[in-house]
Structure formats: C-alpha cells, structure tokens
Amino acid sequence: MDKFTARQMRINAEAKLSRQFARLDEIALYNQQKVLDAFKNQSVQLRHMNGTTGYGYDDIGRDTLCKLYADVFRCESAIVSPNIVSGTHALTLMLFGVLRPGDKLLAVSGKPYDTLTDVISADNVGSLKDFGIDYDYIELKESDKIPQFDFDAIKSALKSQKIKAIFAARSRGYSLRQAICVEQIEELIKFVKEISPDTLVLIDNCYGEFVQKIEPSDVGADLMAGSLIKNIGGGIAPTGGYIAGNRHLVKQVAYRLTAPSIGMEEGSYAYGYLPYYQGLFAAPSVVRNALKGSLLFAQTYSDLGYETLPCGDMKPYDIVTSIKFGNATKLIDFCEAIQEISPIDSNVKPVPWDMPGYQDQVIMAAGAFVQGSSIELSADSPIKEPYIAYVQGGLTYEHAVLALEHTLGKLNG
Numbered sequence: 001m002d003k004f005t006a007r008q009m010r011i012n013a014e015a016k017l018s019r020q021f022a023r024l025d026e027i028a029l030y031n032q033q034k035v036l037d038a039f040k041n042q043s044v045q046l047r048h049m050n051g052t053t054g055y056g057y058d059d060i061g062r063d064t065l066c067k068l069y070a071d072v073f074r075c076e077s078a079i080v081s082p083n084i085v086s087g088t089h090a091l092t093l094m095l096f097g098v099l100r101p102g103d104k105l106l107a108v109s110g111k112p113y114d115t116l117t118d119v120i121s122a123d124n125v126g127s128l129k130d131f132g133i134d135y136d137y138i139e140l141k142e143s144d145k146i147p148q149f150d151f152d153a154i155k156s157a158l159k160s161q162k163i164k165a166i167f168a169a170r171s172r173g174y175s176l177r178q179a180i181c182v183e184q185i186e187e188l189i190k191f192v193k194e195i196s197p198d199t200l201v202l203i204d205n206c207y208g209e210f211v212q213k214i215e216p217s218d219v220g221a222d223l224m225a226g227s228l229i230k231n232i233g234g235g236i237a238p239t240g241g242y243i244a245g246n247r248h249l250v251k252q253v254a255y256r257l258t259a260p261s262i263g264m265e266e267g268s269y270a271y272g273y274l275p276y277y278q279g280l281f282a283a284p285s286v287v288r289n290a291l292k293g294s295l296l297f298a299q300t301y302s303d304l305g306y307e308t309l310p311c312g313d314m315k316p317y318d319i320v321t322s323i324k325f326g327n328a329t330k331l332i333d334f335c336e337a338i339q340e341i342s343p344i345d346s347n348v349k350p351v352p353w354d355m356p357g358y359q360d361q362v363i364m365a366a367g368a369f370v371q372g373s374s375i376e377l378s379a380d381s382p383i384k385e386p387y388i389a390y391v392q393g394g395l396t397y398e399h400a401v402l403a404l405e406h407t408l409g410k411l412n413g
C-alpha cells in the first residue's frame, strides 16, 4: 500500500473512533485524579526517591511506594518491588504465598497464562503440584467473542469439593477473545463468596491496570498481581512487579518474597525509586495512549477485512489488539514492520524462537527502552494457526500512528 493510501486509511479509522477516544480520555482523567490523590495522601516527598543498600531496613522509599499502590488500588496493602523480576514472578508469589499442601486451586478463565503452566503443574521443579497442591481449570464460555464465566461449572466445583482459591485473568493471553471486564470479575467474586465465603479470589491483573476506572481490588478481589513493565509502570519503571489486596494475605506473600522471618522489613534498591513513582504518575496517561493506539490498529485492520479484537464499538478491557493474519508470512512481516519503526533496535530483525515458558515458537517485535516492556509498542505471537498478532502498548499515540502506517506500507508490497 502506498503512503498516501495508508495515511487516508488511518484518518478514516480515527474518525470512526472519536467517541471511543473521548471515553478513554475521561477514564484517564479519572485515574490521574486517583493517582494524584494517593500521592497527596501519602505525602510523597523527594527523599522517598533515594536509593538504599544492604538490608534496606527502614527504606522509606520502598515502604511509601507500597502504601501508594495500596491507596491507588483502594485496598489494604500492597507489595511493590524491583526484586520481583516479572509478571510471572509476581503471580507465582501470589499463588505460593497463600496456597498450602492439600489445597486446591481452580482457574476459571481457562488455562492460566502460558508461563504459569510450569509454575502450577510441572514435575520436579518446585511447582505447586510438587508441593501437593491440586489444580483444575474451567474454560470460559464465549458468545460473539465475549467471554463469560461458566457459572454452572464453577458452582458444581465449589459444591463438590473444598477450593482454597479461584484464579482468573483479566487479559486475553494468547487467544482471540475479548478481555474480561472488572464488572464481570465483580459478578464472579459475589458468586463465589455466596457459595463458599472462605474461597479466595486471586486475579491476574496484567494489562488491566487503568484500562477502566475500577480495578479488581475495588470489587473484592482478595489478591491481584501484575508487572511493572506493563501498564502500571507507565513505561518508566525499569523492572518489577506488585501484589495487592487483603493485608493478611499480602503479608503471607511477603514471607514468600523474602523469608518468613523478614517479610517486608528488608529489601534495598541502590538505584532509587524515582522511576517507580514517576511511572505510576504517568501510567493513566500512558495507558490511555496505548489504548488509543490499540483501537487504531484494530479499526484500520478491521476496515481492511481482517478479523480483529476489539472490533466495532467494543470497549477495550486490556491494552492488547489481536489481528488474525491467517498465514505465517503476513504475521512475520507485520512484526518486522513494528520492529523497524521502534526507537530502539530498529536495525534488528525479529525471528521466531523457543522462549522459556512458552509451548510454541514465539516471535516478538520489541524495540523498547526497557527490555521486553509491553507497555511500549510491541507485537508478539506464537507461530501457530491461525497466525494472530498481538499488538500492545505505545508510550505515545503518535508512535502508534506512525507504526500503523508503516505496517500498512509493508502490506502487499
């Protein structure tokens, strides 16, 4: 496609998105206020940015950051730490923190994210299974790509056995379906607690933060976990993860993060916490930019006849757009185009490889300032039928616009 046509397609798509964009602006404003209120409430000061060394006793920057997250999430307690290496690590801490031998875990949004498979059920690696924790999952039901919890199946599971924790993910993972909204999580929590008040509800919040005005913590999730190199790090946090929710449970997770004799009393970070505070502050706006970019990709490729999600007037519930290419060449071309128009490593050609934790080969276009950051514009996909590209992020909307037009330019020559 020539440059002029690509630009015209993008402008047409934007015109169709004006109401969606206005809605996203309103959500960003609401969340910015929420974050600002939390900063004021915690009296965040410059000295909180300072780094610490060694044990990190009385690390006020770390403690305040944890309180700040708890405030933003309107929950009792939170752990935020650069020592959590990824989202998978945060989710693993959440699970190991609260589950004990003999307990049962039930995932209700289908199988958990690919990298959790080994965490839950691999042999001889120190998985939940190795520690005698039983596990099962229930697939989502779907109507018109809108996922629904299978409440009948959940009910019979809860009535027939003791279930310590229910697990659900907001984001779509690698599947061509819409993400789950917080209102659905609320319905799930009410449903579960009515049948079995002691069963915990644990949420994989990756890609969900600031997409709506409310979070799972607002509707009674016992714990939720996520990555700082996705939404809530605002593209500025260099690494890390969080777990937030009920005070007593967060404490259990802290014992797992460090040691039962230590909890959150220790943990230093010599570089200082500036990017964590600044990233959180920027996150509502950055997430809005990413969402706008995401909708723009979806609308434009949908106009071209590709199956995309979201599509039409669908509200986005995570920052991801799925585009079904139907063949490997187109998919790889698309990812190459995204890499070419990245600020970092634009000279690099992404190739499919065997990534740790994934079953199929995965191609990843990620020309990001922070390695692997997917709040920055990125595209990735397992190389398998029906060859769906998952596009997410974009620190600025303008980058998404240029990237979209570049991918269109590569299409059909």
Ligand SMILES: *Cc1c(COP(=O)(O)O)cnc(C)c1O
Binding pocket: 086, 087, 088, 089, 091, 113, 115, 169, 170, 171, 172, 173, 204, 206, 207, 227
């Ligand atoms: C990214 C992601 C994870 C894992 O996070 P990593 O930081 O890649 O380890 C888990 N669940 C969902 C839904 C995700 O999007």
